[in-house]
Amino acid sequence: MKLRSTFFGSLLLTILLVSGTFAQNETASKVNPKTSNDIKTTLAGKAVRVENIEQGVAEALTLIEDNHVNGKKLDYNELFKTAIDTMLHTLDPHSNYFDAKEFDQFRTDQNSQYFGIGATIGDLSDADGKVIATYIKATFDGAPANRAGLLYGDKIVDVNGVSMLGKSLIEVRNFLRGPRGTPAKITVERYGSGKREMVEIIRDAVSQPSIPxxxxxxxxxxxxxxxxxxxxxxxxxxxxxxxxxxxxxxxxxxxxxxxxxxxxxxxxxxxxxxxxxxxxxxxxxxxxxxxxxxxxxxxxxxxxxxxxxxxxxxxxxxxxxxxxxxxxxxxxxxxxxxxxxxx
Known part of the structure; x- marks a missing residue:
């Protein structure tokens, strides 16, 4: 059994959030397709400095912009986040980078309550492991979802008119949560019968116990x-x-x-x-x-x-x-x- 303290997780996240915001803007502003031919690769040497890495990243982005079929539709924030995740995982597979929104969610998860419908959810995957839908695993006693009659196995089709099919569990969870007193109009496909129903649930404070x-x-x-x-x-x-x-x-x-x-x-x-x-x-x-x-x-x-x-x-x-x-x-x-x- 390998046991490791990750006590500095929140400090690392804070540092990365600050540097991440700056670097995203910096990278996006530096990359210009019109000057990409002037960028030279300098990563061949044994000693690689930060400026060498910046040049290499800029060159790679320019090549993607100029040659990839979706090169003109790049999401630089997502590219940058993925790059940081990959860098961290080469050093430590158990370190992660959170952007500002994910960090807010991380802190919410450490509270003893949140505002939502009061249900745990799970993923449904196809034979290839691709997420195709999200379903209700359980509802908390007395919580809005419990009072509304949501049951184990009910598939979440859409929330407030937005399809949830194919979305990740985290994305679906974020749609279900929201300010106290706001409505979540959820279309569910009932387990067993396959019948679709629209259930309106008013979000409320939900206890998040450590010991269920x-x-x-x-x-x-x-x-x-x-x-x-x-x-x-x-x-x-x-x-x-x-x-x-x-x-x-x-x-x-x-x-x-x-x-x-x-x-x-x-x-x-x-x-x-x-x-x-x-x-x-x-x-x-x-x-x-x-x-x-x-x-x-x-x-x-x-x-x-x-x-x-x-x-x-x-x-x-x-x-x-x-x-x-x-x-x-x-x-x-x-x-x-x-x-x-x-x-």
Missing amino acids: EVYMIRPGVGYIAMKGGFNQTTYAEFIQAMRELKAQGMKQLVLDLRDNGGGLVSQAYRVANTFLSAGQTIFTQKGRIDGANAPPYRADNKTPDETPVVVLVNRNTASASEILAGALQDHDRALIVGENTFG
């Missing part, structure tokens, strides 16, 4: 599904779940981190701190920017919880959830069961 399920598997064994990422209420939800399970006689705990993509490292630290003794290292951070290197973050709990723990992980267990699983594993505080994690 808490129950006793059998006498003495409790289960906590910590699958909603680490947001601002994760630790409080966890403590409440532990109290409920102990009141039911829990002596052993199964902590499910499968499909937990991470989130706020501070919340993962607090959960790990529940089980570790004062002085035990939970995670360390290293970097090249000022203030990046800091002493190890250690537990400060003088009376740690001694409940035996099994942690479930899979290939989608990432970031802060890996920090939690790794800390418990490093100190022999939990048995880790499942697949290799994401990082």
Whole structure:
């Protein structure tokens, strides 16, 4: 199992957002088809400097503009974003670049609530893996989608007159979310019957719990599904779940981190701190920017919880959830069961 801290994700994103906005404008203004013949490739040498890369990119863009069938219809923002993603992935496959809109969504996902219809959605793909539609996986109790009667398997055809067929899950999610009190007119194709219906749902505040399920598997064994990422209420939800399970006689705990993509490292630290003794290292951070290197973050709990723990992980267990699983594993505080994690 490979475990890696991504504590500097938000700092990296902020830096890239600032530099990305500048570079997009700079690149677009420098590339001029009329002067492309004057651009010479300078990447043959062993030592490649930033100015060499700029010239190489400018030459490549000019060649595409002049020769590709869609060369006059380029989306420079998308090209630039893809280039940054590729550069990052050559260094670290687990680093990502977010543009301003994606970064806003990233921060929204770390909140304990958002405004929308209150449903989880999934992709439908064809035999080649191409996304063809999006469907309802579940609705939250009491949420607008639940009250409107949306059910598992209902295919989302369009939202407010815009077709959702073929759009990515993220795009569909963004159409479903919006300001509180605004309508989402959703055409769905009912699972089983194939009948199409238009359902109007008024967007409202939707709780985004980190822990959707808490129950006793059998006498003495409790289960906590910590699958909603680490947001601002994760630790409080966890403590409440532990109290409920102990009141039911829990002596052993199964902590499910499968499909937990991470989130706020501070919340993962607090959960790990529940089980570790004062002085035990939970995670360390290293970097090249000022203030990046800091002493190890250690537990400060003088009376740690001694409940035996099994942690479930899979290939989608990432970031802060890996920090939690790794800390418990490093100190022999939990048995880790499942697949290799994401990082």
